[in-house]
Amino acid sequence: MDVTPLLDSLNEPQRQAVSADSGNLLVLAGAGSGKTRVLVYRIAWLLQVAQVPQWGILAVTFTNKAAREMRGRIEEMLGTPVGGMWVGTFHGLTHRFLRAHWQDAKLPQHFQIMDADDQFRSIKRTLKAMQLDESRWPPRQVQGFINKQKDEGLRPSHLDPAGDFYMEKMVEVYREYESARIQAGLLDFADLLLSSLELLRERPDILHHYQQRFRHILVDEFQDTNAIQYAWLRLLSGNNDNLFAVGDDDQSIYGWRGARVENIQSFQQDYPNTRTVRLEQNYRSTGNILAAANALIANNPTRLGKNLWTDDSDGEPIRRYTAFNEVEESRFVVERIRGFVQNEGYRRDECAILYRTTAQSRLFEESLMQAGIPYRVYGGLRFFERAEIRDALAYLRLVSNPDDDAAFERVVNTPTRGIGERTLEMVRQQSRESRVSLWRAAEDLIRTSALGPRASGAVRRFLDLILEQRRIDAELDLAETVNRLIQATGLPDFYLKSKDGKGQDRIENLEQLVDTVARFEQDLDPEEGDILGAFLAHAALEAGETQADAYEDSVQLMTLHSAKGLEFPIVFLVGLEEGLFPHSLSAEDPERLEEERRLCYVGMTRAMQQLFVTHAENRRLYGREDYPAPSRFLRELPPDLVEEVRAAGVARRHPAPAAKMAGKAGAAAAGGYQLGQHVRHPKFGEGVVLSSEGSGTNARIQVNFREVGAKWLVLAYARLEPA
Ligand code: ATP
Numbered sequence: 178m179d180v181t182p183l184l185d186s187l188n189e190p191q192r193q194a195v196s197a198d199s200g201n202l203l204v205l206a207g208a209g210s211g212k213t214r215v216l217v218y219r220i221a222w223l224l225q226v227a228q229v230p231q232w233g234i235l236a237v238t239f240t241n242k243a244a245r246e247m248r249g250r251i252e253e254m255l256g257t258p259v260g261g262m263w264v265g266t267f268h269g270l271t272h273r274f275l276r277a278h279w280q281d282a283k284l285p286q287h288f289q290i291m292d293a294d295d296q297f298r299s300i301k302r303t304l305k306a307m308q309l310d311e312s313r314w315p316p317r318q319v320q321g322f323i324n325k326q327k328d329e330g331l332r333p334s335h336l337d338p339a340g341d342f343y344m345e346k347m348v349e350v351y352r353e354y355e356s357a358r359i360q361a362g363l364l365d366f367a368d369l370l371l372s373s374l375e376l377l378r379e380r381p382d383i384l385h386h387y388q389q390r391f392r393h394i395l396v397d398e399f400q401d402t403n404a405i406q407y408a409w410l411r412l413l414s415g416n417n418d419n420l421f422a423v424g425d426d427d428q429s430i431y432g433w434r435g436a437r438v439e440n441i442q443s444f445q446q447d448y449p450n451t452r453t454v455r456l457e458q459n460y461r462s463t464g465n466i467l468a469a470a471n472a473l474i475a476n477n478p479t480r481l482g483k484n485l486w487t488d489d490s491d492g493e494p495i496r497r498y499t500a501f502n503e504v505e506e507s508r509f510v511v512e513r514i515r516g517f518v519q520n521e522g523y524r525r526d527e528c529a530i531l532y533r534t535t536a537q538s539r540l541f542e543e544s545l546m547q548a549g550i551p552y553r554v555y556g557g558l559r560f561f562e563r564a565e566i567r568d569a570l571a572y573l574r575l576v577s578n579p580d581d582d583a584a585f586e587r588v589v590n591t592p593t594r595g596i597g598e599r600t601l602e603m604v605r606q607q608s609r610e611s612r613v614s615l616w617r618a619a620e621d622l623i624r625t626s627a628l629g630p631r632a633s634g635a636v637r638r639f640l641d642l643i644l645e646q647r648r649i650d651a652e653l654d655l656a657e658t659v660n661r662l663i664q665a666t667g668l669p670d671f672y673l674k675s676k677d678g679k680g681q682d683r684i685e686n687l688e689q690l691v692d693t694v695a696r697f698e699q700d701l702d703p704e705e706g707d708i709l710g711a712f713l714a715h716a717a718l719e720a721g722e723t724q725a726d727a728y729e730d731s732v733q734l735m736t737l738h739s740a741k742g743l744e745f746p747i748v749f750l751v752g753l754e755e756g757l758f759p760h761s762l763s764a765e766d767p768e769r770l771e772e773e774r775r776l777c778y779v780g781m782t783r784a785m786q787q788l789f790v791t792h793a794e795n796r797r798l799y800g801r802e803d804y805p806a807p808s809r810f811l812r813e814l815p816p817d818l819v820e821e822v823r824a825a826g827v828a829r830r831h832p833a834p835a836a837k838m839a840g841k842a843g844a845a846a847a848g849g850y851q852l853g854q855h856v857r858h859p860k861f862g863e864g865v866v867l868s869s870e871g872s873g874t875n876a877r878i879q880v881n882f883r884e885v886g887a888k889w890l891v892l893a894y895a896r897l898e899p900a
């Protein structure tokens with residue numbers, strides 16, 4: 178077979194990695210040096226040249242999006258579908274594994290995945306059942322504790338509180354949470370990994386099967402694997418010496434979630450015959466961007482150390498902008514993006530705005546909205562996380578598995594159907610006492626006439642609604658089932674009547690859900706028997722990344738964490754202020770500060786052609802006003818690579834006189850308000866003035882409310898006040 182075309186577009190060390198013979202291989206290299214490219218080419222090489230069958234390959238990536246892209250690239254290169262390959266995230270792959278082995282893992286056939294929100298609610302229920310006070314046992318903290326144990330492979334029985342009262346209680350809550358979870362037939366995210374690891378450990382026959390099957394295991398972003406993920410990889414690879422991992426210690430940004438960059442060193446120790454390949458040429462960024470990023474990361478004392486160089490020209494300097502406040506920062510960025518798109522021929526999706534915390538996205542969204550520029554937020558409130566979608570999915574989950582307590586709680590009285598808190602409390606108590614699911618407890622209460630006739634009738638109707646859909650389920654395709662179910666639940670009417678002004682949007686989202694289901698059905702892997710189960714898993718696993726809408730060319734907004742592995746011609750790295758970035762929680766702790774710096778390095782190295790770094794001298798965030806100092810990371814950039822810029826026509830250090838700034842933050846709107854000003858409305862809550870029109874009694878003002886979105890209000894009646 179002629180391999181030249183495959184290897185032609187690689188440099189020498191890349192080529193060596195791609196075409197290496199058997200044995201473990203670690204590619205350790207900086208950002209943009211082609212690690213992901215090497216991984217993709219390696220798979221293509223294995224399939225095409227080494228004649229490895231598709232089902233012999235397991236590849237782990239960090240996001241579902243990356244997995245899809247990887248599959249697409251390979252299919253493009255080889256000109257044939259590669260559906261038999263296992264490519265996905267740790268969660269996705271372990272889920273697939275457990276679905277195949279539900280009996281061995283002692284799981285119900287239709288087990289569902291509970292996401293972080295379900296988990297949080299379930300913990301709250303557990304605390305309540307145990308009569309523990311939430312102020313002393315904050316549910317978030319308990320959630321963090323439980324997930325941390327699971328990520329380290331520890332079940333309640335492994336924990337020894339050793340007389341420590343606090344630990345004793347925590348372990349007790351953990352145990353109770355687990356038994357409720359198991360009874361409801363649910364797995365949380367951490368369970369996916371832990372349960373499959375346990376199964377592989379307990380069942381040598383199954384382990385052996387997979388060790389035989391996966392002759393090649395490939396891992397991208399290896400620096401961000403945690404202990405249990407690494408254990409899972411080790412187990413699967415056994416003594417096969419078939420691990421191919423690529424990573425960059427300088428981009429380890431998930432230490433706070435238990436990722437262990439030491440896995441890179443462990444790898445070399447655990448597999449002494451590992452070959453390490455280093456890549457030093459960066460193909461992504463201009464010379465200036467690369468030099469600035471290299472200078473920044475050099476401030477981290479604990480690094481494995483490596484060089485990166487580029488053939489590319491120096492390019493533009495890094496542009497630094499000091500904004501008067503956060504509103505002006507967002508206007509500056511949006512103005513620049515408009516310029517790139519209108520005057521320099523860039524597509525909108527070639528421009529990215531990267532920020533440290535999700536709370537920062539709102540102002541950029543407002544400015545983009547006002548400028549009429551389409552945008553897309555990754556990691557905001559994602560499609561599958563919207564309330565109406567979660568409601569509809571909860572109904573579906575009950576159809577799939579009536580014992581799913583999280584789903585039961587969510588929709589038993591949504592829309593309101595006369596099942597009161599008192600009735601629910603009886604159901605919960607019955608469930609606790611006889612250790613059955615809420616569904617069964619409800620059935621018991623009806624059967625024994627323990628509920629009053631009205632409550633009993635209301636609960637019966639709810640149960641029947643679900644049972645009816647279970648019957649339909651068998652006869653129709655899934656999209657039609659979902660459509661009927663949505664109508665039968667009464668959710669559309671309920672949203673229309675609700676007073677939050679979002680009814681229509683919500684209904685459109687529900688319609689979109691039906692479309693999504695239809696698309697999903699079309700692309701379904703023929704191996705999957707249980708379509709509904711597969712769809713629900715898809716919804717739970719993808720919740721973290723995708724929005725079902727917005728295929729339009731749009732400006733990309735995301736946190737630095739979710740920008741990992743991506744690249745954009747133009748990058749705006751915003752909010753470079755002490756307290757925000759580095760985050761105030763991390764500034765004091767040297768280890769966490771290093772992680773913040775790596776995060777900044779990740780952000781800078783996303784940029785291909787131009788990088789802007791911005792900060793505001795005055796910022797209101799989380800309702801507080803601050804005068805933050807510029808981030809130390811700005812000081813760490815070599816001054817000769819950085820150029821200070823000013824916004825065209827805007828005085829830099831002082832707010833410009835309002836009248837001259839039509840359309841700019843601070844410009845006068847009607848009624849003495851200013852564009853960009855924060856206001857409060859007795860019903861809609863807090864918002865920001867977007868625009869205004871008319872005057873006197875006709876004056877109308879447009880406000881983007883945090884809770885309910887943009888609204889036009891007649892100023893004379895609006896009862897607005899400055900926030
Ligand atoms: P990160 O650490 O950010 O994940 P990476 O090391 O995975 O980066 P890639 O995303 O694989 O880097 O590659 C960066 C860019 O460089 C991509 O656009 C890729 O196509 C390009 N590239 C990599 N190697 C080569 C090469 N040999 N010739 C031309 N372009 C290359």
Ligand code: MG
Binds near residue numbers: 212213214
């Ligand atoms: Mg990569």
